[in-house]
Amino acid sequence: MRALQEVEGSRAPISIKPKVDPAAEIKKMALTRGGGTYIPPHRLRAMMAEQAQDDQQGEDYQRLTWEALRKSINGLINKVNTANIKLIVPQLFGENLIRGKGLFVRSVMRAQASSLPFTPIFASLVTIINTKLPQVGELLLHRLIHQFRRSYKRNDKPTMTATTTFLAHLVNQQVAHEVLALQMLVLLLERPTDDSVEIAVSFMREVGAFLAEHSARANNGIFDRFRTILNETGIDKRVQYMVEVLFQVRKDKYKDNPIIPEGLDLVEEEDMITHRLSLDDEVQVQETLNIFKFDPNFKENEEAYAEIKREILGDSDDEEGSGDEGDTEEGSDEESEVDDGIKADGTVDVHDQTGANLVNLRRTIYLTIMSALDFEEATHKLLKLDIAPGQEVELCNMVIECCSQERTFSKFYGLMGERFCKINQVWATAYEQCFVNYYATIHRYETNRLRNIARFFGHLLMTDAMSWTVLEAVKMNEDDTTSSSRIFVKILFQEMLEGMGLKRLVDRFKDESLQPYLANVFPIDNPKNTRFSINFFTAIGLGAITENMREHLKKMPALLLEQQRRAQPLILIPLRILRLFFRRLALPQAQVFPPLSVSPPRAIPLALLRQPRPVSLALAGKVLRQPEPHAVTHALPLSSPSSQWRRQEPQPFVLSLASTSQHPSPLSLVLSVSPSSPPRGLASKAARPVSDTASARLGVQARLPSS
Structure with missing residues (x-):
């Protein structure tokens, strides 16, 4: 009993916890390093409204707006990408970036360091902000330079890699001057180590195109230093390979490293603002901008930024608010709440913007292929997957990637691709798109992977699973091919030859329906390209498919002469001179001309050729007469249709009549040089000048005789 009383006496009295003041709790948590715990948007808006009713100039209200500004900036920067950057920028300008420039810079640097592939996107975002608010871009450069110095002294390789990558893209976007990039390269290569040379190489790959265009001499000096390091310095083999x-x-x-990637060139060159900072300048990090400080002129500063925002975004953005000082923060919270996907009925609509679904799909496809016993089982399982419309190319890419990873080509993948193409035309179209994409980027693959990819597509072509029209993407000439693409084409055609045989392959390439798509593979537009294609296919043992190109190459001189003949000017011959020609040639007029009429008037074209042609008389495509060659000693001047027929030195000509498709007139004349000698007495009779002023009015309209 006494022991029980002692235990009861030793118990402490139960205390009741006092009620917590929300404003005081937020103030207490905001002073911590983490910035406080998570507050739901609706609760934050309620607390801001409560504080606004009490005192809009108070410290508690300013602290709440600061917390809302920080969350809004972090949320917008974390979801920016190439597709939505044009939508994110107006929302960022809707926030008070002058008050929160320290928050913006810190958030951008953290996001870039955690995801280096998105560095061009963040650089483009900073470039747009810098055109309107240069102090934000300047603060970012100050902090990046400070971070580069500190990481260089501490040998912090990950931080230095992230910093140099960000600075390289800022130089490409002309936010920073190229002098800063050159100073960084000189510092990294002054006392070369494995890490410093590796960072300099990665930095040069990002900024090299810009320096080659804007500072060519300095760029050459940097590469001379790289060459010296490669030849004289004992750096690691891996780093030597990188150089x-x-x-x-x-x-x-x-x-593969353009100055500005596609879709991110969003600022005109005249609008760009470049900050001329160097590594030797004194930097102002201004770490105090990252934490909350009470502003006695809070209301005036908010109104001043509202004017700036109105100038940047226009008047329409100001009409969305209610007119009080908390409109900016409330609007951003409402937008963030909409982005959360919470609907009125309480359901949540989740949009994946991280690519996790695509990664899971690829993992599922890979595991399905690896676990299948044969290609039929793999095809059956893959068709059962829930593949959204438009993601068929992802499945095709995974099949090709799995095939390329094998040591040698496995027919398992070829049969699987063939089965997909023959099941539905959608898969065939997807594989055709993959062929074009892989051929354009085939130089990125090593030889073994290239061989497997070429044999895979060769199997699809030889089994007619994929249309042969994809060969239109192959341009077989010296300028448009690389060593990798030529190896790809060689293995592709050899795989088709092995599966089809030479005779079937040659017959297939002679198919008339495929000729428009094979014009680039077997070019005949340029003799140089034709010879290149003939030599290539002959070297790989497929000379039989080059017969048409060889025949065309033999006929090329004659075709060139024919083109020159057609390109020469035409002249008109008056009807009286035409009759005089036939009278001098001793040809009966009745045999040459059927009954003629002069309406409607039509001219007779005459072309001068450099090589003789046989004399023939044809009308409307029908040969009427083939007289013996005759020679005349006078030719019509080719200066103009209105020139006169004057006496010249003896010059033999042969006259021929033919109906041509190039000239729609029913009768055309061709006058060509002949080595024959002129008959006696012809020169004196034909020397009289004849006026052809009526050639514009007179013409012939020939008809075939009824006989």
């Missing part, structure tokens, strides 16, 4: 790859990238003119 060699950099020289190859420079030789390819940075085709």
